Amino acid sequence: MKIHHLDLGPARPLGGKLMDGVSPGLLARLTCHCLAVETDAHGVVLVDTGFGLRDTLRPTPRLPAWNLALLRPRFDPERTAIRQLKRLGYAPTDVRHIIMTHLDFDHAGGLVDFPQAEVHLTAAEAEAATNRRSFLDRTRWRPAQWGDTRRWRTTETRLGSRYAGDTLFGLRNVREIGGLPPEFLFVPLPGHTPGHAGVAVKGPRGWLLHAGDTYFNRAEAHGPGVAPPLVAAYEHMMAADLKAQRESLERLRTMLRAPDADIAVFCTHDPVEFVAMSAWSESGYAPVVAANTETATSQAA
Numbered sequence: 001m002k003i004h005h006l007d008l009g010p011a012r013p014l015g016g017k018l019m020d021g022v023s024p025g026l027l028a029r030l031t032c033h034c035l036a037v038e039t040d041a042h043g044v045v046l047v048d049t050g051f052g053l054r055d056t057l058r059p060t061p062r063l064p065a066w067n068l069a070l071l072r073p074r075f076d077p078e079r080t081a082i083r084q085l086k087r088l089g090y091a092p093t094d095v096r097h098i099i100m101t102h103l104d105f106d107h108a109g110g111l112v113d114f115p116q117a118e119v120h121l122t123a124a125e126a127e128a129a130t131n132r133r134s135f136l137d138r139t140r141w142r143p144a145q146w147g148d149t150r151r152w153r154t155t156e157t158r159l160g161s162r163y164a165g166d167t168l169f170g171l172r173n174v175r176e177i178g179g180l181p182p183e184f185l186f187v188p189l190p191g192h193t194p195g196h197a198g199v200a201v202k203g204p205r206g207w208l209l210h211a212g213d214t215y216f217n218r219a220e221a222h223g224p225g226v227a228p229p230l231v232a233a234y235e236h237m238m239a240a241d242l243k244a245q246r247e248s249l250e251r252l253r254t255m256l257r258a259p260d261a262d263i264a265v266f267c268t269h270d271p272v273e274f275v276a277m278s279a280w281s282e283s284g285y286a287p288v289v290a291a292n293t294e295t296a297t298s299q300a301a
């Protein structure tokens with residue numbers, strides 16, 4: 001197994017360090033941190049898909065204009081999953097499984113670029129997204145991005161359901177994902193959306209947890225617990241259930257404080273975590289090659 005960290009939706013919102021906690025000047029950086037996992041028996045498994053080719057070529061009216069104005073994504077076809085995987089030597093048909101933390105427009109755009117992949121998501125997310133009851137629901141969930149939904153494979157993650165979950169480093173109610181080996185797990189972290197879940201992957205360097213949009217800034221999970229004010233406002237605006245989101249974040253913080261939690265946790269949109277995880281991952285430790293030899297690693301993102 002080999003894990004690539006890909007930024008499939010770099011954005012330059014206004015706000016500098018008030019948005020990302022680190023950028024000097026007017027502009028901040030946000031990433032759309034996704035994973036491409038090379039496996040022996042299940043092809044390439046994607047965790048989230050960022051913005052897809054069609055998003056980059058014609059963002060509106062496909063995507064919500066107000067969110068685009070706030071986030072200011074840099075739409076570049078060469079940064080999409082399909083193009084980055086091509087540079088790694090993979091065809092679209094090599095992607096056989098896509099695991100979604102949730103279906104927001106900045107995570108689901110690449111689904112149509114891999115029409116032959118099975119799409120794994122929680123049952124709660126599938127139900128909420130297909131019903132789209134509120135204005136926020138219709139803003140965040142864009143069915144035009146999904147392709148054929150008959151390939152969706154849902155996992156029941158709600159507490160009280162008849163399915164028993166396992167525990168991972170103290171995180172309860174963790175679920176295996178149908179059709180995939182136990183190195184891939186759903187970790188329910190609802191709140192940002194009703195069916196939002198982290199995705200745990202056991203790779204060559206141990207467990208990692210893609211926490212999706214449970215938090216937006218590393219300070220929330222790994223620091224004092226408070227996000228820079230502008231990104232906190234965006235999180236607040238997009239939370240389906242703020243209380244549930246805070247409880248999910250607190251579960252992560254509790255786990256991270258445990259001395260035996262040997263698991264690397266990161267979110268989607270924090271640029272510092274993206275750099276750190278790219279270095280931490282196996283690809284970040286690839287052998288040094290001749291100075292002017294181009295390599296297609298996650299650094300190509």
Ligand SMILES: [Zn+2]
Nearest residue numbers: 104106213268
């Ligand atoms: Zn997001």
